[in-house]
Amino acid sequence: MTQVPTSPPAPPPAKPSTSPARTPARKRDGKGVPQRDLFQLDSPLMGEIRGERSLMAFPFFALSKNAWMKPLSYEHATVSIEVRPSANGVATIYDKEIVLYIASLMAAKLEAGEEVAQDFVFTAHDLFSVTGSNHSARSYQRLSEALERLQGTQIKTNIEAGGEGEEGFFSWLSEARLHYSKTKTGERRLKAVKVRLCDWLFRAILRDRQVLNYAATYFQLGPIERRIYEVARSGCEDGRMEIDLATFRLQIGYQNPLSNFRAAMRGIAGSDAIPDYALQLIEDEAPAPAPALSPEADAPDAEPARRGRRAAPARVVITHRPEQIEDHGADTHQGGSNDSSWAVEEANARADSSAANTSEPVARESPESS
DSSP, X not given: OOOOOOSOOOOXXXXXXXXXXXXXXXXXXXXXXXXXXXXXXXXXXXXXXXXXXXXXXXXXXXXXXXXXXXXXXXXXXXXXXXXXXXXXXXXXXXXXXXXXXXXXXXXXXXXXXXXXXXXXXXXXXXXXXXXXXXXXXXXXXXXXXXXXHHHHOEEEEOOOBTTBOOOSOXXXXXXXXXXXXXXXXXXXXXXXXXXXXXXXXXXXXXXIOOEEEOOTTGGGSOHHHHHHHHHHHHXXXXXXXXXXXXXXXXXXXXXXXXXXXXXXXXXXXXXXXXXXXXXXXXXXXOOOOOOOOOOOTTOTTSOOOOOSOBOOOEEEEEEEOSSOOOOOOOOGGGTOOOTTHHHXXXXXXHHHHHXXXXXXXXXXXXXXXX
16 A cells, blocks of 8 residues: 655646556555456466376376376386375376366477576466367366376386486375356355476476377267377377287276276277377287196196186387378267177276275286186
């Protein structure tokens, strides 16, 4: 506030002053500050959806629509990732939409030559418009739950970002707030979402500049299809990649048995559902069954007879194709389904009921049996 002058009032000026009017000092509590100064929005997003390459290549998020309450782990070659859940579970592949949106805002600012900071302010309306979510009350509730999981999930990895490594755990968002206003009737209206991006991801985007664009139909895909697209987008540098099925399962972050993953891959490959990429599941001829061993009468501890055939080795071949797949208007994020979602759900059905009672899932390579 301006101070009241102690000197006697000056006589009226002979002519109007040409100096600009003084702006009243702002109070420390924020009262009297114009609304536009309170929320300097970084949205709307004007460019493409983009994501950091490491988040594409490796499984940092749970492939679930519902809360996943068990830790996740990935260990392969030289990369290790450990993800611990909060009280609300591990951040899911659908929660990742917010991270992709923030990364896209940051990448757009960098391309425009603007200064960037770790704090981002955006509207839920623009986020929903980009991801294809409806603007129902349930969507706003899911947004609040997703922010809690992104802030509460703990991640530990040896992947360096911006030329620096970290020891210990971090969260995707170190701060997440929803700012509301109230109507005359007392109803709350969401004005803006304010988040602070973690140091690890901020450094990766700012210094490494390994940011790749996403297909426009990405948000219409199911959880497994999303991960397949991300791995293909980050791995098909020469237009083609070939990987054995067990290793591919690790990289996707699929937690159920390899046999379920094989069944899901058959359905996805047959539906041709991955944008910009053609996927083939090549299954070799199954090996002959091992001879059955019958325990001898004088050997009570002998191994019992074994029956059945071992599953045939399989590998995945992904090739890039420029043309876009036809959009049938499916939106799995809003409860719809695409051509391959039935195969994924059928493959997971047998394992979902028992997964909650198993020990913490670790994405490690294991032999597959029929």
